[in-house]
Amino acid sequence: MNAPVRLRPEIAALPAYRQGEQAAPDAFKLSSNENPFEPLPAVVDALRDAVAVNRYPDATAAGLRAALADKFGVTTDEVHVGAGSVSLLQQLVLAAAAPGDEVVYAWRSFEAYPGLVTVSGATSVQVPLREDGSHDLAAMAAAVGERTRLVIVCSPNNPTGTVVTTTEFEQFMSAVPDDLLVVLDEAYAEFVTDEHAVDGPSLTERHPNLVVLRTFSKAHGLAALRVGYAIGASSVLDAARSTAIPLAVTAQGQAAALASLAHEEELLARVDRIAVLRDQVWRALVDQGWEPPLAQGNFVWLPTGEHTAHAAEVFETHGLVVRAFAPEGLRVTIGEPESVERVLRAAQEVLGNTSV
Ligand SMILES: Cc1ncc(COP(=O)(O)O)c(C=O)c1O
Structure with a gap:
């Protein structure tokens, strides 16, 4: 519904915030650079003890x-x-x-x-x-x-x-x-x-x-x-x-x-695992023929250019929700280790279909 109220025009013109899409139950959500791990046990305990919600x-x-x-x-x-x-x-x-x-x-x-x-x-x-x-x-x-x-x-x-x-x-x-x-x-x-x-x-x-x-x-x-x-x-x-x-x-x-x-030590051990996986994914993408920038976060960037929308669709057919920034590229979070094989298969398919 459109309300006839006067708003700041530059604010009204802003695109609404778009959250990384929710994934279907059998898909991996790799669109918001989230951490795939459950909280540390000590964090769960702390949350349970912080009960004074009043x-x-x-x-x-x-x-x-x-x-x-x-x-x-x-x-x-x-x-x-x-x-x-x-x-x-x-x-x-x-x-x-x-x-x-x-x-x-x-x-x-x-x-x-x-x-x-x-x-x-x-x-x-x-x-x-x-x-x-x-x-x-x-x-x-x-x-x-x-x-x-x-x-x-x-x-x-x-x-x-x-x-x-x-x-x-x-x-x-x-x-x-x-x-x-x-x-x-x-x-x-x-x-x-x-x-x-x-x-x-x-x-x-x-x-x-x-x-x-x-x-x-x-x-x-x-x-x-x-x-x-x-x-x-x-x-x-x-x-x-x-x-x-x-x-x-x-x-x-x-x-x-x-x-x-x-419990930072325990936490950083998990972070290390994600960084190692990220480097493996980056290397595998380079071996496929991609030229991704050196990845230092918990995500990789695929420079899919004008083929970005199509590439995102290919990823979706592989059960992967990723973030598309058309016409520049795809950002793919390093998430659950089980998602990696699918990511590489989808990336290979994009390369096979297009000339990125
Ligand atoms: C570069 C960058 N800065 C800040 C944030 C926001 O993080 P926070 O959850 O702390 O607001 C994000 C989240 O995606 C980010 O990518």
């Missing part, structure tokens, strides 16, 4: 912030927790950018970026990825102007899986003004095995204009509980907090995240 949660997430501060060697003021890292990004965009301002980010990157910028009233400046799917940081630095209030760097980049190296990132940080907020979105950091990849938390002390975003949704497998965190200067995080909806991080989410952190 009480509001701790608005400051003090326990979780203290644990994160300890892990990263920063103060609790330099950690901010939100209902998913995407909500923290929204807070930072709102804190830094207003109508007339610009936000620079690579494209194609995480689908949420354009919408968040539009909601703030600012303007997106999208800098094309390089041929190999990686960020063109020199071009991004060159795109920074008088009106730029925020730059978002995504490493590993969703959906191409490429990382920004420490050297590239340091060059970028010295090329942009010290008073420009740079957000490094590291939602997939735990899956990274490339030793040259940037590691945000180790750089925030040297660069007070840098805020790093991480999440419990991916490696920790707590996507439904919505917990993400930011590390950066307390003054910037305070500004982000001022834009936040209070009490958005549930007690259950905080308890589960704390338990997951306390």
Whole structure:
């Protein structure tokens, strides 16, 4: 039904958020970069014990912030927790950018970026990825102007899986003004095995204009509980907090995240298994004749170009729900180990049918 109410035209024109499609019972859902593992037993226990649903949660997430501060060697003021890292990004965009301002980010990157910028009233400046799917940081630095209030760097980049190296990132940080907020979105950091990849938390002390975003949704497998965190200067995080909806991080989410952190070794063993599987899939795709970018998240990118819609259909006939970004490519999550054989069969079939 269409209601005749007056809305902000730029908001009304935004495409509605499209979640990775639900899979049929016998299909694998590889469209949202989720973790295939059930929660750790300690997380299930923590969730069961966090039963006081009649009480509001701790608005400051003090326990979780203290644990994160300890892990990263920063103060609790330099950690901010939100209902998913995407909500923290929204807070930072709102804190830094207003109508007339610009936000620079690579494209194609995480689908949420354009919408968040539009909601703030600012303007997106999208800098094309390089041929190999990686960020063109020199071009991004060159795109920074008088009106730029925020730059978002995504490493590993969703959906191409490429990382920004420490050297590239340091060059970028010295090329942009010290008073420009740079957000490094590291939602997939735990899956990274490339030793040259940037590691945000180790750089925030040297660069007070840098805020790093991480999440419990991916490696920790707590996507439904919505917990993400930011590390950066307390003054910037305070500004982000001022834009936040209070009490958005549930007690259950905080308890589960704390338990997951306390059992990180067990968790990282699972992450390792996914990374090993990812490398095997990537190698098998290369052997088939694909030229996928180096994958460092929990997903691979198939550059299917103009054949993307057809390729997604082929994957569907193999019982695989993947994310199609026509006319660029397909993003395929590394999910259940049993899905891998199907992924490779579908990829082979796409190659056989088309000239990608
Ligand atoms: C690059 C990137 N950043 C942030 C997020 C959002 O994660 P969260 O569940 O913490 O909001 C995602 C989720 O897909 C992502 O791919």
